[in-house]
Amino acid sequence: MNDRLLRACRRQPVDRTPVWMMRQAGRYMKEYREIRQKVSFLELCKNPDLAAEVSLQPYRVLEVDAVIFFSDILIPVEAMGVSVSLTDKGPEIATPIRTQEAVDTLRIPDPAGEIPFVGAILNRLRQEIQNAVPLIGFAGAPWTLASYMVEGGGSKNFAEIKTLAFRESRVLHNLLDTLASTVSAYLLFQIESGAQVIQLFDTWAGELNRRDYEEFALPYTRKIFEAIGHRVPGILYVNGCAAILESMANSGADVLSVDWRISLAEARRRVGDRVALQGNLDPCVLLGSKDRIVSRTSEILEEAGPVGHIMNLGHGILPSTPLENAKALIETAKSHRHSR
Amino acid sequence: MNDRLLRACRRQPVDRTPVWMMRQAGRYMKEYREIRQKVSFLELCKNPDLAAEVSLQPYRVLEVDAVIFFSDILIPVEAMGVSVSLTDKGPEIATPIRTQEAVDTLRIPDPAGEIPFVGAILNRLRQEIQNAVPLIGFAGAPWTLASYMVEGGGSKNFAEIKTLAFRESRVLHNLLDTLASTVSAYLLFQIESGAQVIQLFDTWAGELNRRDYEEFALPYTRKIFEAIGHRVPGILYVNGCAAILESMANSGADVLSVDWRISLAEARRRVGDRVALQGNLDPCVLLGSKDRIVSRTSEILEEAGPVGHIMNLGHGILPSTPLENAKALIETAKSHRHSR
Numbered sequence: 001m002n003d004r005l006l007r008a009c010r011r012q013p014v015d016r017t018p019v020w021m022m023r024q025a026g027r028y029m030k031e032y033r034e035i036r037q038k039v040s041f042l043e044l045c046k047n048p049d050l051a052a053e054v055s056l057q058p059y060r061v062l063e064v065d066a067v068i069f070f071s072d073i074l075i076p077v078e079a080m081g082v083s084v085s086l087t088d089k090g091p092e093i094a095t096p097i098r099t100q101e102a103v104d105t106l107r108i109p110d111p112a113g114e115i116p117f118v119g120a121i122l123n124r125l126r127q128e129i130q131n132a133v134p135l136i137g138f139a140g141a142p143w144t145l146a147s148y149m150v151e152g153g154g155s156k157n158f159a160e161i162k163t164l165a166f167r168e169s170r171v172l173h174n175l176l177d178t179l180a181s182t183v184s185a186y187l188l189f190q191i192e193s194g195a196q197v198i199q200l201f202d203t204w205a206g207e208l209n210r211r212d213y214e215e216f217a218l219p220y221t222r223k224i225f226e227a228i229g230h231r232v233p234g235i236l237y238v239n240g241c242a243a244i245l246e247s248m249a250n251s252g253a254d255v256l257s258v259d260w261r262i263s264l265a266e267a268r269r270r271v272g273d274r275v276a277l278q279g280n281l282d283p284c285v286l287l288g289s290k291d292r293i294v295s296r297t298s299e300i301l302e303e304a305g306p307v308g309h310i311m312n313l314g315h316g317i318l319p320s321t322p323l324e325n326a327k328a329l330i331e332t333a334k335s336h337r338h339s340r
Numbered sequence: 341m342n343d344r345l346l347r348a349c350r351r352q353p354v355d356r357t358p359v360w361m362m363r364q365a366g367r368y369m370k371e372y373r374e375i376r377q378k379v380s381f382l383e384l385c386k387n388p389d390l391a392a393e394v395s396l397q398p399y400r401v402l403e404v405d406a407v408i409f410f411s412d413i414l415i416p417v418e419a420m421g422v423s424v425s426l427t428d429k430g431p432e433i434a435t436p437i438r439t440q441e442a443v444d445t446l447r448i449p450d451p452a453g454e455i456p457f458v459g460a461i462l463n464r465l466r467q468e469i470q471n472a473v474p475l476i477g478f479a480g481a482p483w484t485l486a487s488y489m490v491e492g493g494g495s496k497n498f499a500e501i502k503t504l505a506f507r508e509s510r511v512l513h514n515l516l517d518t519l520a521s522t523v524s525a526y527l528l529f530q531i532e533s534g535a536q537v538i539q540l541f542d543t544w545a546g547e548l549n550r551r552d553y554e555e556f557a558l559p560y561t562r563k564i565f566e567a568i569g570h571r572v573p574g575i576l577y578v579n580g581c582a583a584i585l586e587s588m589a590n591s592g593a594d595v596l597s598v599d600w601r602i603s604l605a606e607a608r609r610r611v612g613d614r615v616a617l618q619g620n621l622d623p624c625v626l627l628g629s630k631d632r633i634v635s636r637t638s639e640i641l642e643e644a645g646p647v648g649h650i651m652n653l654g655h656g657i658l659p660s661t662p663l664e665n666a667k668a669l670i671e672t673a674k675s676h677r678h679s680r
Contacts, residue, residue, distance in 0.1 A: 159624055159658055166628025209601050209622065242582035243601040261549050261583040282549065284499055288506020318499055 001131040005066045009197060009233035009254050011276050011308035017301055018065035019333035020136075021326065022237070022257075023316030024058040025070045028323060031057045041086045045071050048120035055125055059133065061323070062330050066134050066197070069121050069190075073140030073201055074148060076186045079109035080178075082149060089154075096152035098164060103175045108182050111189035118186075119193035126194035137195025139187050141202035141236075142179035142220035146172065158207050165216055172216065180220040184227035191231050199235040199257065200224060206240025206259070213244045218251060225252030235278055239315055245270050260314030264304040276308035283313045286325045293325055297332040306338040341471040345406045349537060349573035349594050351616050351648035357641055358405035359673035360476075361666065362577070362597075363656030364398040365410045368663060371397045381426045385411050388460035395465055399473065401663070402670050406474050406537070409461050409530075413480030413541055414488060416526045419449035420518075422489060429494075436492035438504060443515045448522050451529035458526075459533035466534035477535025479527050481542035481576075482519035482560035486512065498547050505556055512556065520560040524567035531571050539575040539597065540564060546580025546599070553584045558591060565592030575618055579655055585610050600654030604644040616648035623653045626665045633665055637672040646678040 004018035026032055032054050036044065044050050055070040074091050078084045085092040097103060109115060125135050140148075148154070150161040150172075164172045187198050205217040225234050236248055237257035248256050249271040256275050258267050260282035267277055285296050301311060311333040317326060344358035366372055372394050376384065384390050395410045414431050418424045425432040437443060452459060465475050480488075488494070490501040490512075504512045527538050545557040565574050576588055577597035588596050589611040596615050598607050600622035607617055625636050641651060651673040657666065 157624065157658060159627060159660065162622070162624030163627040166625050166632045206601070209603065211603075212622075240580060240601075261546070261580070263549065263551075282502070282552075284497065284502030285506050287499060287503040292506045318497060320499065 002065055002133045005134050005136075005197065005310060006233060008308060008310045009235070009276050011273070013307060017304070017306065017309050017311050017333060017336065019311035019330055020064040020066040020068065021058070021062075021313050021317050021329070024062070024064060024068065024326075025054045026317060027319035028317055028321040028326065029057050029061065030323075031061070041072070045075055045086075046117045048117055048124055051117070051121045052124040052128060055121070056128060059129075062327060063334075064133075064330060066136050067125055067129055068136040068138060068199070069118070069125055069195070071118060071121070071138070073138070073145065075118065076109060076111070076115060076139065076182055077145055077149060079111075079114045080106045080182060082106070091148055092153045093149055094152070096160065097146075097149040097175060098160065098171075100171045100174065103171060103178065106175075106178050108178060108185065111186050115186065115189070119189060122190060122193035122195055134196040135194055136197045136199055137187060137190035137193075137232075138199040138201060139183045139190075139224075141200045141205065141217065141224070142176040142183065143208070143217035144202050144204045145179050145183070146175050147204045147207075149175070155204075158204065165212065169215075176216065176220045177223075180223040184224050187224065187228055188231075191228070195232060197233050197235065198228065199237060200253070202236065202238045205238045205244070206242075208244070210244050210247055213247055218247055221251045221253075230254070235310075237278075249275050255310065257310075257312065258314065264300060264309065268304070273308070276310065277304055278310040278312045280312070280314040281329065283315050283318050283321070286313075286317065286321045286329060288325075290325070290328050293328045294332050297329050298336060301333065301336045302339060342405055342473045345474050345476075345537065345650060346573060348648060348650045349575070349616050351613070353647060357644070357646065357649050357651050357673060357676065359651035359670055360404040360406040360408065361398070361402075361653050361657050361669070364402070364404060364408065364666075365394045366657060367659035368657055368661040368666065369397055369401065370663075371401070381412070385415055385426075386457045388457055388464055391457070391461045392464040392468060395461070396468060399469075402667060403674075404473075404670060406476050407465055407469055408476040408478060408539070409458070409465055409535070411458060411461070411478070413478070413485065415455060415458065416449060416451070416479065416522055417485055417489060419451075419454045420446045420522060422446070431488055432493045433489055434492070436500065437486075437489040437515060438500065438511075440511045440514065443511060443518065446515075446518050448518060448525065451526050455526065455529070459529060462530060462533035462535055474536040475534055476537045476539055477527060477530035477533075477572075478539040478541060479523045479530075479564075481540045481545065481557065481564070482516040482523065483548070483557035484542050484544045485519050485523070486515050487544045487547075489515070495544075498544065505552065509555075516556065516560045517563075520563040524564045527564065527568055528571075531568070535572060537573050537575065538568065539577060540593070542576065542578045545578045545584070546582075548584070550584050550587055553587055558587055561591045561593075570594070575650075577618075589615050595650065597650075597652065598654065604640060604649065608644070613648070616650065617644055618650040618652045620652070620654040621669065623655050623658050623661070626653075626657065626661045626669060628665075630665070630668050633668045634672045637669050638676060641673065641676045642679060 236253035576593035
């Protein structure tokens, strides 16, 4: 087995830095677009055959060092009893959750009974991959899931969830706690179903300053990593993490996935050797010239050093990315030899 | 004259910390909404009587320590020959600037001849204010203006301008340089017309990592502050500045206006005593409870200390803000006595 990713998560020596891309199964691949012409996004998430197929596409075409199963972070939210639409403009939640009464209607789903297709996708993938590379499971973190649930979809200012935070924080804490229980059970189910690494996406926690991060995001992230108990390595991603990186390092995650705004050298100085680092090419660099992609990728590999680094983007790959540019990133990472 | 703001910009002692709010003339005030029922946003920007009137509203109602003239950062862009629409959903530029040919069509406007209404608004305001408080002028910084011009409006990923940056950086540099010349002349015109402080909004420069900030934003910001040559104090604002704060301190600005994600105590540790600091209450705190507003405002005042601080928000005030909550911020700042 190519276990570079698992070894990098644990800060063990590797012959070269492993590489994969957030949202690597997606619209920038024609094989993915062909399947999406036949089914909606949500149908794809719930169809084990097709979801496994699109999960494997980047592994076959780009030969990345890990497979992440295809899904959406709002899948368990739907199973909590919330009506979710996944549109081309992003998720929509027609009836936002903004009161204690609304929080009280939420259920903590039993994943095996209510989200069985996720187990089926992971089982299928483990069979297909035959231990060639690790399989990554994932979930949204409570703050980020709550932001969709309270805002009713994507947001610019996060005004609704912050109104709740700053006016009725008890209601928000109850929602976050319910989400932490949901996500813990959901990730344990993914691990039982074959996930060998898990990544927790707290994408929107970078909207919080350290104090609010430590009140509204960190305790729930920590609860989830405690529930997982290092059964498999855990990765924590936050977009815009420059202000809260040290706090993230206290989450119990084995790996911090860093957006492109700070260098991994600086991230390493700030968090020390407690955690591995993942990232952090600006996804927009993949819209640039081949020279720029190669030089920036090489620089990140050097800044991060040979131990405890997983090469990745700083955010999900953009649908408009040319496939050959994604290939340039992967090939640069694979052929890189560290100067130290 | 209440010159607390000018003294704070220069890090001189003040009897109390001055306070104003970014976008303080705006939709959260009923007096503003009444005027906006009669004229469009762009008409308001170009009507000296009405623009001066809405500029003065927060000064009269909230008794803030400075007046900022009412305008939009895209006003000089329109004068460069770009067709700009200011809609309720944000600015729209029907023909984005993405090629050298498009950059070549841009003119550097003569502000006195082509944007005379801005001079008229500032003249009017100086007459009305009678030196009671300082008058703030402002402009968008080149990276931020270019982002609207290249994207064609607001953006989520800034993929178009970054494509230019990473594929045809020469074209983008030419655009940024033209913008720096435009903004320099525009701000000098504002100063001649009565502005006693200027603020440069590089709102979207926080999308860049330090290296790209230093290539695509900082040199042009610096060019503008050099042109101004400390005729009046200069403030530099970036939203999401945690990763680039030290670089911003090298811009020539007298004051760094910091978003809410890092504490002013940390900002001070990082930039030392070279610059004053402005900020940095999360605008969403003004949607919260009165207790939360008072405690958070007091904490920021204490973290920043009594010298070289201008109390403000970390981003513009939200239209949905209750007026009494804005008042609570202003009153807390005015009544605060530092513990050290």
